[in-house]
Amino acid sequence: MHLPKAELHLHIEGTLEPELAFALAERNGVTLPYATTDELRAAYEFDDLQSFLDLYYALMAVLRTEDDFAELADAYLARAAAQGVRHAEIFFDPQAHTARGVPIGTVIEGLGRALERSEETHGVSTQLILCFLRDLSAESALGTLDAAKPYLHRISAIGLDSAEVGHPPAKFRAVYEAATALGLRKVAHAGEEGPPEYIREALDILGVERVDHGLRCMEDPELVARLVADRVPLTLCPLSNVTLRTVDKLADHPLPEMMAAGLLCTVNSDDPAYFGGYAGDNFDAVRDALALDPEQLRTLARNSFEAAFLDHDEERRARYLSEVEAYAFD
Template identity: 60%
Template sequence: MDTFGETHTPAALPVAELHLHIEGTLQPELIFALAERNGIELPYKDIDELRAKYEFTDLQSFLDLYYANMAVLQTEQDFADMTRAYLQRAADAGVRHAEIMMDPQAHVQRGVPLAICVNGVASALATSEQDFGVSTLLIAAFLRDMPEDNAIDVLNQLIAINAPIAGIGLDSAEVGNPPSKFERLFRRAKDAGLHRIAHAGEEGPASYITDSLDLLDVERIDHGIRCMEDEALVQRLVKEQVPLTVCPLSNVRLRAVDTLADHPLPAMLAAGLNVSVNSDDPAYFGGYVDDNFRELVGVHDLSVGERALLAANSVRSAFLDNARKEALLAQIHRWEIASED
C-alpha cells in the first residue's frame, strides 16, 4: 500500500527505521500514566525529575534507567499503548516501514509472561499499516549480558508459541560480551528461518563487527561506527554492502561520539558504506528519525541527494519483499524531486 501523499505530509522524508527498541520509546508522560494505571509507585516525584536523569555517561548508565522504567509495563494493553504511541510519532517523522526490536528477556525476568509482552506489541503491529501507513516487522532482541542458555530457552519458547517474530537481534551491554558468546543462539535462529542482526562496534571494538558477520552469520549490523578504525573491514563492508543501522543522536548521548560534529556518518557515507539513520531509543536520546536527520543537516549540511541515499539505503536493507521496497523507493524519489525544486 502506497500511502505517501494521502495521509502524510510530503515534507517528511520517507524512510525505513531498522534500529528501534520499542521499550526505548516510553516517553516520561506515558511512564507516569502507566504507573498510575497499574498502581506502581515511581521513584521520581514528577516528570521533570525523571527527565533530569536523562544525562548518561555511557551505555550502562542508560541501561540502568531503561530497565527500571520497564516496571510500568504489566499488561498487553500497556505494551500495545506504548507501541501505538511510537507508530503515531514515527509516521509523523516519515517512517513508512519499521523493524521493531523488543527485549523479551527483560520482561520475563521481572515476572511478565512472554505471551503478554509479545501479544501486546504484536496487536498494535497487526494493524500498523492500516492505522498509520507504517508496515512493520517484530524482532526479538536478546541481552548479551545474560547467559546464552537463557536466550536459547526464550527463543525456543517464542517458537513454541508461534510468536510473530521475523528475526532475532543482540543488544544491551556490548563490552565484555563478544559475539562468540552467542553462536548457538544464532544457529538456532537460522535453523528456524529467522533473520539475524546484532549490535556491534558501538562501544565494542571493530572486531565485534567481523565476529558478528563470521560467527553469527548476521545480515545487518546495528551501529557499526567503529568499523572506521579498521580499513580492511571498511573495504569488506563496502564490497558486501552490509547494512549498518547508525543512530547519531544515540551515539552522542551515550558518549560513543563526543559531539555530532565528530560523528563519522558523513565519512561512512562517502566511503560507500551502506548506512542508514535510525533513532535507537528516541525517548531517551533526544529524537526520532526526523530529529536525527534535522540535526545532521544542521551540523553536517547533508544535501538532498545524501538524505535520499540514506533513506534508500534503509529501504534496501529492510527485510521486505521487492514490491514493497520498490513502492517505498518511489516515494523517496518523489520526495527528492520535490525537495530539489
C-alpha cells in the same frame, strides 16, 4: 523531516516517554523513584551505554499487561508516521520483561496487536525483531528462543543488545544457529562501544545480515572494505551516539566519511524517548550538524529500504523507493 524512510534500529522499550511511564505506573500501582515527568527527564544525563541501560531497565517496571505493550507500540508508530517512517523493524527485549514475571506471550501479543493494525492506522508496515540481552547467559538466550516458539509467526528476526563490552558475539553462536534453523533472519549490535573485532565476529560467527551501529568499523580499514564490498547495512543512530558519548558532538559524527567510503549507512533513532528524537529528528540533526545535502539525505532514505527485510515483498520496497525519489525537499 518527512522524507519517506524505514526505521531499522528502534528499541520499543526506548520509546517509553515520561508521560506514558507515569500513566502506566498509576494504572499498574507501580511507584517510580521520581515525583514528576520533569524530574524523570532531568535524570536523562548519561556517561555511557551502561548508565543509560540502568534507567532503561528500571523504567520498564511500569510495563505489565498486553494493553501496556500495545499502547507503547501504538504511540511509537504514531510518532514515527508523523516523521515520514513508512516501514519499521522493531526490537524488543523479552528477557527484560520475563525477568520481572511478565510472560513472553503478554509482551509479543501486546506488541503484535499494535503492529498488525499499524498499516491501516498509521500507514506504517512493521516487523518484530526479538533481541537477546548479551549480558545474560547463552543458556538464557536459548531458553528465550524456545519460549518464543509459539509466537514465531509474529517475529521476523533476532538481534543482540544491552551491555556490549565483555560480551562478544561469539558467546551467542548456538542461539544464532538455532534461530537460523527456525528460518529467522539475523542482526546484532556490534561496534557501538565494542571493538571492530566484535563486528567481524557478528558477521563470521553469527552470520548477521545487518550490523546495528557498527560505528567502530572505521578503526579497521580492511573491515570497512569488506562491509562495502558485501553491502552490509549499518544501522547508525547519531543522536544516541552523542547522548551515550560514543562521539563527542554531532558535528564530529563520522557519518559523512562512512558514506564517502561507500558504506551502506542508515539513520535511526535507537531509544528516541531518551536520546532527544525520533527518526525524522535524527535526519534533521545530521542535516544541520553535518551539512548533508538533499542527495545525501535521499541516499540514506534509499539505503534504509534497501537494508529492510522486504525480500518477500519487492513490490512494496519498489513503492517505498519511488516515494523517496518523488520527495520534494523544501
